[in-house]
Structure formats: C-alpha cells, structure tokens
Amino acid sequence: MNPFAVNALICARYFLRKRRNRRRRRYHVHPILVERLLEGEFCKLFSRLQEDEEKFFDYFKMSIRSFDELQARLHDILKHSNMFRAPVQPIERLAVTLRYFVTGETFKDLHFSYRLGASTIGEIIKEVCKKIWTLLHEECLSIPNSQEGWLRIAAGFENTANFPNCIGCIDGKHVRIICPKYSGSLYSNYKKFYSIVLLAMCDCDYRYTYINVGAYGTDSDSNIFRRSSLFTKLHNGEIILPPPKPLPHTTEPLPYMIIGDAAFGISNKILRPYARSNLTHKKKIFNYRLSRARRYIESTFGIMSNKFKIFHRPMNTSLPNTIAIIKACCLLHNYIRERDGYRIQDTLTVLGFDQSLNTNSNNSRSGDTIRDKFSNYFVSPAGSVPWQDTCIF
Known part of the structure; x- marks a missing residue:
C-alpha cells in the first residue's frame, strides 16, 4: 500500500478517536450564570445599597454621588451590544471592577457572587481600567502646568x-x-x-x-x-x-x-x-x-x-x-x-x-x-x- 495512504489512514483514525474521546460541553452557558439577572450579587444587592449611604461607602469605598458621577461619565464608552444574549451593562461593569479593587478577591470568587464567567470578569476589569485612565487621567492625576x-x-x-x-x-x-x-x-x-x-x-x-x-x-x-x-x-x-x-x-x-x-x-x-x-x-x-x-x-x-x-x-x-x-x-x-x-x-x-x-x-x-x-x-x-x-x- 502507498505509504502516504497509510499515513493518511493513521492520522484519520487518530483524529476520529480523539474526537470521540473529547469531552462534550454540557452547557453553552452554565445554569448558575444564566441566573445572573435574578440571583447575581449586583441585581440583588445594588438597589438596596443605594438606600444606605454608609453601607454603599463600605461596599464600594466611594459615596453614592461619586459613583453615579463616575458611571455616568463612563456609560457611553463601556456600552456593548450583543444580538444573541443580554450584554453586561456599564453600571454592572463598573461595580464588578470596584468590588475587585476593594475586596482583593480573585476572578473566581467574583464569578460565583456576580454570576459572571471568570474570563468575562477579567476582560471587564481590563477594559474598565483602561477606560478610566483614558477618560480621567488628565483631570484627576497630572503635574501642575503653571x-x-x-x-x-x-x-x-x-x-x-x-x-x-x-x-x-x-x-x-x-x-x-x-x-x-x-x-x-x-x-x-x-x-x-x-x-x-x-x-x-x-x-x-x-x-x-x-x-x-x-x-x-x-x-x-x-x-x-x-x-x-x-x-x-x-x-x-x-x-x-x-x-x-x-x-x-x-x-x-x-x-x-x-x-x-x-x-x-x-x-x-x-x-x-x-x-x-x-x-x-x-x-x-x-x-x-x-x-x-x-x-x-x-x-x-x-x-x-x-x-x-x-x-x-x-x-x-x-x-x-x-x-x-x-x-x-x-x-x-x-x-x-x-x-x-x-x-x-x-x-x-x-x-x-x-x-x-x-x-x-x-x-x-x-x-x-x-x-x-x-x-x-x-x-x-x-x-x-x-x-x-x-x-x-
């Protein structure tokens, strides 16, 4: 038999076996994450925190007024659109990022509390940090120019x-x-x-x-x-x-x-x-x-x-x-x-x-x-x- 044909059959058998043994994904989105809009920490807690200035400050380390001003300025540049699923809103992106700074928790910890994927949280924090720097560094952190x-x-x-x-x-x-x-x-x-x-x-x-x-x-x-x-x-x-x-x-x-x-x-x-x-x-x-x-x-x-x-x-x-x-x-x-x-x-x-x-x-x-x-x-x-x-x- 042609050696090239033999090699082709061996490769085909190898990839077929690998495909059969590959573990199939059980979910496109895990049920725990699907419940984000009902059971996520942001949806259950944020509105309650807004009713108490002291608790809000303890949670985010900034006042309600300062948070509202910051999220209003970041809203447009953090806004995403998605045809297949509801995107994470800018205010929740900011909340997750601030909570990561304040608690020092890992992405995995926030994954369970906010019902977001760990990799998604990583991307959110990276984006929010860059947007905050781009938007505010000239205003809030600059050498005097006079x-x-x-x-x-x-x-x-x-x-x-x-x-x-x-x-x-x-x-x-x-x-x-x-x-x-x-x-x-x-x-x-x-x-x-x-x-x-x-x-x-x-x-x-x-x-x-x-x-x-x-x-x-x-x-x-x-x-x-x-x-x-x-x-x-x-x-x-x-x-x-x-x-x-x-x-x-x-x-x-x-x-x-x-x-x-x-x-x-x-x-x-x-x-x-x-x-x-x-x-x-x-x-x-x-x-x-x-x-x-x-x-x-x-x-x-x-x-x-x-x-x-x-x-x-x-x-x-x-x-x-x-x-x-x-x-x-x-x-x-x-x-x-x-x-x-x-x-x-x-x-x-x-x-x-x-x-x-x-x-x-x-x-x-x-x-x-x-x-x-x-x-x-x-x-x-x-x-x-x-x-x-x-x-x-």
Whole structure:
C-alpha cells in the first residue's frame, strides 16, 4: 500500500478517536450564570445599597454621588451590544471592577457572587481600567502646568508640615505580583518576593501628582526616577517651576525642592535626609523636619492600600493588566479623595506595599549646599518649631 495512504489512514483514525474521546460541553452557558439577572450579587444587592449611604461607602469605598458621577461619565464608552444574549451593562461593569479593587478577591470568587464567567470578569476589569485612565487621567492625576499650581502645593506643605519651598514628596513602593513567565530574577526584589515598583509624588492633601508604574523590582528608586518622564521634564525645563524664593523671615532665595528618603540621590531638585552616622544636632533636626513632611507620601500609599485591598495580596494578572490596575487605583484614589475626603484611620498604617531599597550613594555638591541652608534655617529662630528638640531624642 502507498505509504502516504497509510499515513493518511493513521492520522484519520487518530483524529476520529480523539474526537470521540473529547469531552462534550454540557452547557453553552452554565445554569448558575444564566441566573445572573435574578440571583447575581449586583441585581440583588445594588438597589438596596443605594438606600444606605454608609453601607454603599463600605461596599464600594466611594459615596453614592461619586459613583453615579463616575458611571455616568463612563456609560457611553463601556456600552456593548450583543444580538444573541443580554450584554453586561456599564453600571454592572463598573461595580464588578470596584468590588475587585476593594475586596482583593480573585476572578473566581467574583464569578460565583456576580454570576459572571471568570474570563468575562477579567476582560471587564481590563477594559474598565483602561477606560478610566483614558477618560480621567488628565483631570484627576497630572503635574501642575503653571507656577500657580506649584505655589499652591508649596503653600500647603508650609502650612501643614512646616516645610517651606516643597513642591512634593516622592517615594517608591513595591507592589507584589506573581512572577511573570521567563522573567528570571528581574522582578525579585531585595525582600525576596516578586514585585513591580510604583514611583509616586504627592501633595499635602494626600493626592498623587505623578506616578510611574512598572519598573522591575530589582531597580532602585533613584534609577527609576532618573529614567522617568518627571526627571526628564524637570531637567529639560519643560516643567514651569516658580523662581527661587527666600524662606520665611529670611532674605536669601532658595529653590523649590522635591523631598524624598535616603533611596534618592541628592541634587538641586531633590532633598534627602543626612546619613544616620555621626549626626549633629542640626542634622537631626533637619532629618526630623524632612521626615515630618515626607510622611504625606507614606500616608497616601496607606490610604490607597487600605481602601483597595487588591494591594494586600500578590496580583495574579498579566503584567500589562497589573500595570493598568495600579494606574486605575491611583487615579480613583485621587477621584475619591477630591470628592469624599478620607478617613483618619486610613492614614495610620501602610499595608500592601514595601519600601524600595536604597542603592544610590551619589551626592551633588549643589544639593548638599541647599540642604545645609535648609538645615541652618530649621535650627534658627526664624525656622524652628517649638516641639522639634523633644522629637529627636
């Protein structure tokens, strides 16, 4: 017999047997999912939640007014049509996404409560995150584009943190992830877990003014900052900062500065604390005053992670989706903060994040000079505060 015919018969027999042994799908749509419009959590609970402002806030971590405004703005771009089955409505898509952020549950958990397929929930969350970023990032999360905007931020830090000429606090935080395939040790940080870094800057109202998401867990804050668009714009003069101004009750102008922790290299744009060895009284006072102002970025991370429990566990989505989720959470944090404020207990702990590693020891001579002038001011009668001496011992 022709060998080609033999091979064809063998292949035909193999595929026929495989087809017979293939497990047939019992349902086109599982009966549990068919009952979504009657038994799903959204249909049974949402209308009841709207009758109680406090319960609604506990469920979605935003007020009814803020939710209604957000879903109204997203309605048209989240609307789908389907000739064969009823599509998931925009308001339910938003509700599922927010509940995923708030609870930190897996797609499988939400699959049983909302009566939606796990893969469908994954696609919904991915789409909603991207639409939220596209629609709102210019409005709710952007660097000030005028000197007046920077001056408002500086005035806030001077009034609330007693730190003049400060235009923001910057820090990096590790967000836990499941190790991406074929990534080796790129995402393994110094604490021996896998992460990507969220580098963020905030104002004194616990709002993000800049974020950079997705750097490897092995990267240091300083290196991430040097590769960021914020660093590029600062050094290219694309960001319009106010001219140097004398500190209160002094005459020598000093530039407006961003404050960070010891992980950042000091420069004429960044102030960092003095090294902890052999600290003089003046240096201790400066470190205390800088730490007192820098707590705003720690509190901002804490408010967001305590609001969105998704940061309390490793994110098990693909890397692009994880980045989209983090960006959407940062934006929603600002959106909620501007409309609903915050709860003071949310500022007391920072859960779901870990400090980035200090791997940079570069010093700038001009940055050292500026830092020394700030430290001299903080121990002078013009710049000291009554309680500072009791806080450093």
